[in-house]
Amino acid sequence: xxxxxxxxIVQFPGTNCEYDTQHAFDALGCETVxxxxxxxxxxxxxxxxxxxxxxxxxxYLRSGAIAxxxxxxxxxxxxxxxxGKVLGICNGFQxxxxxxxxPGALKRNEGLHFISRHHHLKVISxxxxxxxHCEANEVVNIPIAHHDGNYYIDSEGLKELYANHQVLLHYTxxxxxxxxxxxxxxxxxxxxxxxxxxxxxxxxxxxxxxxxLGSNDGRRMLEGFxxx
Amino acid sequence: xxxxxNVFLKNGVLDSQGKAVLHALSGHGFQSVRDVRVGKQIxxxxxxxxxxxxxxxxxxxxxxxxANTVIEDYEIEIIS
Numbered sequence: 648x649x650x651x652x653x654x655x656i657v658q659f660p661g662t663n664c665e666y667d668t669q670h671a672f673d674a675l676g677c678e679t680v681x682x683x684x685x686x687x688x689x690x691x692x693x694x695x696x697x698x699x700x701x702x703x704x705x706x707y708l709r710s711g712a713i714a715x716x717x718x719x720x721x722x723x724x725x726x727x728x729x730x731g732k733v734l735g736i737c738n739g740f741q742x743x744x745x746x747x748x749x750p751g752a753l754k755r756n757e758g759l760h761f762i763s764r765h766h767h768l769k770v771i772s773x774x775x776x777x778x779x780h781c782e783a784n785e786v787v788n789i790p791i792a793h794h795d796g797n798y799y800i801d802s803e804g805l806k807e808l809y810a811n812h813q814v815l816l817h818y819t820x821x822x823x824x825x826x827x828x829x830x831x832x833x834x835x836x837x838x839x840x841x842x843x844x845x846x847x848x849x850x851x852x853x854x855x856x857x858x859x860l861g862s863n864d865g866r867r868m869l870e871g872f873x874x875x
Numbered sequence: 876x877x878x879x880x881n882v883f884l885k886n887g888v889l890d891s892q893g894k895a896v897l898h899a900l901s902g903h904g905f906q907s908v909r910d911v912r913v914g915k916q917i918x919x920x921x922x923x924x925x926x927x928x929x930x931x932x933x934x935x936x937x938x939x940x941x942a943n944t945v946i947e948d949y950e951i952e953i954i955s
Contacts, residue, residue, distance in 0.1 A: 709943055716940060745943065752945040754884075757891050799888060799946055830891070 651678040652873055655696045657723070657739070659684045659714045664700035664736065664853065671853040671869055672697075684717040689726040695872045696723060696731065698739030700792075700851060710753060710795040711741030720746055732776060732872060733845045737793055740837070740847035749840055749847045750808070751800035756793070757830025763792040765861055766828060768836050768850060769819040772812040775843045780867040786823045787864035789850040791836075796849040798831035798838075805832060813838050816848060876923045878933045879952040882942045883914035917941055926953045 654672045658665045658681050669679045680690065689696060704713035714720065720742070727733045727748050735743035743749045756762060765788055770781045781787065800808065808814050815837040820826040827834040829849075837848025852865030884890045892913040900908045919936075923929040933951050942949040 708940070712940060712943065744945075750945075752943050754888070754946060755891055757889070759891055759895055797891075830889070 651676065652694045653677070653690070653692050654679045654872075655682045655689060655693045656680070657682050657684065657696060657698045657719055659701070659703035659717060659742075661703045661705055662699050662701035662738070664738075664851065667851075668697050668699045668736065668853045671856050671865070674856060675866070675869060675873060677873070682719055684714070684719045686722070687718040688722050689719075689731065693726070694732065696726060696733050698723070698733065698735040698742050699853075700737030700739055703738055703742065706738075706795070709741075709745070711738060711743075711745040714738075714742045715745040724748065727840075727845050730842070730844055734777065734872070735845075735847040736851055736853065737796075737849055740849055741795060743845060743847045748845045749838060750804050750813075751798055751838070753795050753849070754797040754799050754830075755795050756797050756828075761792075761794040762796070762828050764790070766791045766836075766850065767819050767821045767823075767826065768816040769823045771814045771817055772839075774812055775815070775839055775846070775871075777839065777846045777868060777871045778815055779871050784823060786819060786821060787868075788821075788855065788862040789852055789865055789868075790854045790861070791828065791850045793829070793849050796829040796831065798835045798849075800832060808835075808838060811841050813841065813843075815839055815846065816850070876921045876926065876929050877954045878919040878921060878929060879954065880917040880919065880933060880937060880941055881914055881950045881952075882917065882937075882947050883912055883949075884946055885948050888946050926955055929953050 852868040855862040855865030893911045897911040937949045
């Protein structure tokens with residue numbers, strides 16, 4: 648392998664998955680660095696920026712709403728608009744929809760409960776960096792842990808998502824039949840932008856790196872970002 | 876000058892919290908309750924003397940941060 652892939656992991660006050668995410672990318676042989684939210688530039692040569700999960704700013708106002716005002720997010724927008732790769736996991740997905748880097752919004756779970764358990768997901772589109780090592784229609788097992796994971800987009804936006812192959816994952820049962828834990832429209836668990844350089848999902852691939860701990864399906868997803 | 880901002884989910888966007896409150900009220904015998912919506916109120920104290928200018932600034936705040944206009948509508952009341 649040539650030079651190590653450089654991964655920056657964004658940390659806001661209240662982020663709590665940054666070190667799990669760092670551990671996951673370290674295990675894949677990447678060079679990782681934590682990016683504090685007050686930094687106003689993405690380091691040169693960064694191959695991927697991950698907005699990690701947690702509860703940035705205590706989820707005050709709306710999940711991800713206050714985080715979007717941080718200096719690092721201005722830099723991240725510039726980075727993404729120049730084609731830089733960005734992955735938002737859980738609260739990171741909420742931050743990316745709030746900033747407008749991804750379409751739609753994440754509402755309170757329909758059942759109003761915080762949900763924390765393993766869940767099956769079906770791969771819908773794999774013609775992208777993130778899921779290129781997964782098969783289309785493959786069912787993977789990845790933990791979810793969220794209160795505001797109820798994905799919403801208007802009907803026109805939804806049509807565009809499917810037309811442009813932006814829908815990445817559906818929540819399903821282990822046979823691949825729809826099993827919707829949170830009320831998300833069309834059971835959508837993850838999407839990307841039109842240019843396919845910005846990815847967001849509620850499930851936590853960084854928590855599915857070791858079969859000993861329940862699943863290693865997340866490994867293949869994150870490996871998509873290697874040797875870009 | 877004071878601004879009162881009410882933020883609610885748009886019509887057509889399911890308000891799960893409103894539905895839960897509706898069911899709780901109906902279950903407690905408040906049979907006349909037809910619908911409930913849960914939103915939030917944000918009260919802002921401002922150093923502004925012109926209410927039109929204040930309203931314009933608060934609208935900008937709503938667009939930037941206070942509401943997510945993908946799913947929410949907002950109403951602004953200025954009290955001088």
